Amino acid sequence: MAVIESIPNVSEGRRADVIQRLADAIRGTKGVELLDVSSDASHNRSVFTLVGDAASLKAATMALFEQAVAAIDLRTHQGEHPRLGAVDVVPFVPIEGVTIEECVALARDVGPAVAARFGVPVFLYEEAAANPSRRNLEDIRRGEFEGLAAKMAAAEWRPDFGPSVPHPTAGATVIGARMPLIAYNINLATDRVDVAKKIASAVRHSSGGLRFVKAMGVLLDDRHIAQVSMNLTNFEKTPIPRVFEFVKREAARYGVTVLESEVVGLVPQAALVAAAEYFLQLEGFSAAQVLENTLRD
Amino acid sequence: MAVIESIPNVSEGRRADVIQRLADAIRGTKGVELLDVSSDASHNRSVFTLVGDAASLKAATMALFEQAVAAIDLRTHQGEHPRLGAVDVVPFVPIEGVTIEECVALARDVGPAVAARFGVPVFLYEEAAANPSRRNLEDIRRGEFEGLAAKMAAAEWRPDFGPSVPHPTAGATVIGARMPLIAYNINLATDRVDVAKKIASAVRHSSGGLRFVKAMGVLLDDRHIAQVSMNLTNFEKTPIPRVFEFVKREAARYGVTVLESEVVGLVPQAALVAAAEYFLQLEGFSAAQVLENTLRD
Numbered sequence: 001m002a003v004i005e006s007i008p009n010v011s012e013g014r015r016a017d018v019i020q021r022l023a024d025a026i027r028g029t030k031g032v033e034l035l036d037v038s039s040d041a042s043h044n045r046s047v048f049t050l051v052g053d054a055a056s057l058k059a060a061t062m063a064l065f066e067q068a069v070a071a072i073d074l075r076t077h078q079g080e081h082p083r084l085g086a087v088d089v090v091p092f093v094p095i096e097g098v099t100i101e102e103c104v105a106l107a108r109d110v111g112p113a114v115a116a117r118f119g120v121p122v123f124l125y126e127e128a129a130a131n132p133s134r135r136n137l138e139d140i141r142r143g144e145f146e147g148l149a150a151k152m153a154a155a156e157w158r159p160d161f162g163p164s165v166p167h168p169t170a171g172a173t174v175i176g177a178r179m180p181l182i183a184y185n186i187n188l189a190t191d192r193v194d195v196a197k198k199i200a201s202a203v204r205h206s207s208g209g210l211r212f213v214k215a216m217g218v219l220l221d222d223r224h225i226a227q228v229s230m231n232l233t234n235f236e237k238t239p240i241p242r243v244f245e246f247v248k249r250e251a252a253r254y255g256v257t258v259l260e261s262e263v264v265g266l267v268p269q270a271a272l273v274a275a276a277e278y279f280l281q282l283e284g285f286s287a288a289q290v291l292e293n294t295l296r297d
Numbered sequence: 298m299a300v301i302e303s304i305p306n307v308s309e310g311r312r313a314d315v316i317q318r319l320a321d322a323i324r325g326t327k328g329v330e331l332l333d334v335s336s337d338a339s340h341n342r343s344v345f346t347l348v349g350d351a352a353s354l355k356a357a358t359m360a361l362f363e364q365a366v367a368a369i370d371l372r373t374h375q376g377e378h379p380r381l382g383a384v385d386v387v388p389f390v391p392i393e394g395v396t397i398e399e400c401v402a403l404a405r406d407v408g409p410a411v412a413a414r415f416g417v418p419v420f421l422y423e424e425a426a427a428n429p430s431r432r433n434l435e436d437i438r439r440g441e442f443e444g445l446a447a448k449m450a451a452a453e454w455r456p457d458f459g460p461s462v463p464h465p466t467a468g469a470t471v472i473g474a475r476m477p478l479i480a481y482n483i484n485l486a487t488d489r490v491d492v493a494k495k496i497a498s499a500v501r502h503s504s505g506g507l508r509f510v511k512a513m514g515v516l517l518d519d520r521h522i523a524q525v526s527m528n529l530t531n532f533e534k535t536p537i538p539r540v541f542e543f544v545k546r547e548a549a550r551y552g553v554t555v556l557e558s559e560v561v562g563l564v565p566q567a568a569l570v571a572a573a574e575y576f577l578q579l580e581g582f583s584a585a586q587v588l589e590n591t592l593r594d
Binding site for chain 1: 300330332348392393477484537538541555556557558559560562563564565566569570572573575576577578579580581582586587588589590591592
């Protein structure tokens with residue numbers, strides 16, 4: 001059973017009837033399960049979480065675009081969250097029995113289909129990006145819808161698929177593939193936020209640390225403890241247990257111990273199994289040995 | 298979703314047509330999935346692995362008894378494996394969304410139903426046992442079918458349900474509830490099997506160690522390494538990481554290090570998550586945070 005997750009972000013977080021129509025378009029697609037809808041009025045944005053196989057997710061994405069392009073007009077859209085288009089971002093994430101490469105292939109299949117049917121220019125991002133300057137969503141989205149026509153006039157911002165000018169009301173769309181994000185925090189047995197900041201600086205990729213770690217040091221006011229707050233963007237290549245041991249070692253350098261760690265929100269089973277394998281020195285273990293996994297085929 | 302596993306052991310491992318009929322009886326029960334059938338001719342015994350909720354498993358057990366009692370005659374049955382009855386043992390094991398107490402309740406519901414409908418005496422064992430002398434399957438089964446009538450003549454071996462004499466052809470049945478077993482081995486970076494035996498003696502319950510560990514020390518001839526080979530009979534109360542750390546500490550006392558560990562066969566997700574929690578000092582983690590678990594409701 002192949003399970004891919006898709007988390008389309010749509011630029012509508014206020015009109016309940018429109019949000020309902022968007023959700024219905026997803027729910028009405030065979031083979032797709034809509035797990036969550038989160039709408040934020042001040043962001044004026046809704047995030048849908050759905051799962052299915054590649055073909056079903058493609059159909060659901062097309063159905064979502066059909067409703068969104070008809071109902072949303074970026075010329076009058078206002079909200080706190082930066083956005084480029086009616087359907088702003090569509091990431092595909094490998095969950096089970098599927099590789100990141102298959103999610104890249106899905107993004108590169110959905111992209112031209114969206115461009116052809118709706119006349120919306122499509123940029124590929126993250127793992128699906130055709131060149132490194134488009135890996136980061138923030139770089140593509142800089143300037144937002146209002147600056148999009150001017151931005152796309154430059155050759156370097158020609159879209160990967162579709163017209164080289166924005167859709168008049170629906171803007172442009174960013175489609176891609178990425179690994180599941182893990183929000184992972186390590187709490188220190190100290191209130192010295194300077195130590196947490198130094199550790200964050202040591203562990204994060206941007207300042208010389210591990211490739212798939214974003215980190216910052218913060219103080220948890222209510223508990224008077226310092227925290228290294230992280231996002232792990234590829235748990236296969238930079239696994240949780242290695243991050244934990246790295247932070248523990250750095251903390252020791254300041255005479256500080258680790259109080260506890262925490263996972264915020266969802267985490268793939270494989271990330272936890274990898275932690276068990278690491279510390280237990282498990283050899284030859286396979287996901288097929290997880291009892292629950294035998295119940296789902 | 299409540300998932301209970303049942304692993305009935307039936308005293309027939311040679312006649313393919315009978316085994317087929319037994320499997321069909323299980324497969325034909327609504328809400329039950331038959332995951333595996335393993336038959337052994339020299340043991341003259343078959344082991345069925347099925348999952349379902351309590352009501353479905355009760356129905357499947359009754360259907361299995363109906364076929365087994367009709368087809369199997371213990372008076373002429375021969376095989377290497379000790380046995381007391383046509384359906385010899387029926388354990389119920391909590392897998393997901395269900396407690397051991399609910400499995401005990403299921404055993405105490407199925408027991409009298411079997412006794413009433415088939416006239417087979419039923420002994421409750423393990424967690425479902427009404428008194429401590431019946432917790433161990435081996436104690437109940439000692440003397441086997443051939444010694445059963447004499448054994449049951451004593452007041453202490455009156456069955457929990459049903460007649461106080463064996464069924465003439467189907468003997469008696471042992472029904473109960475237990476936690477999933479985990480076969481877990483730790484390989485040492487040494488060929489000193491005496492060290493593995495000393496560690497096994499230290500860690501196992503029977504000689505003073507941890508409550509839910511059975512262990513022995515063996516030599517892996519082909520690899521020239523010593524192994525502490527274990528069965529963990531309740532991973533919630535005696536978790537894998539505690540066993541690993543215990544063995545590592547004992548090995549260090551002999552100047553030996555742990556080479557690796559291994560899980561043989563299936564392991565519940567919760568046992569691996571517990572290992573991740575232990576070593577990562579994870580606080581406030583819930584199984585609902587495992588991404589795959591959100592896909593199965």
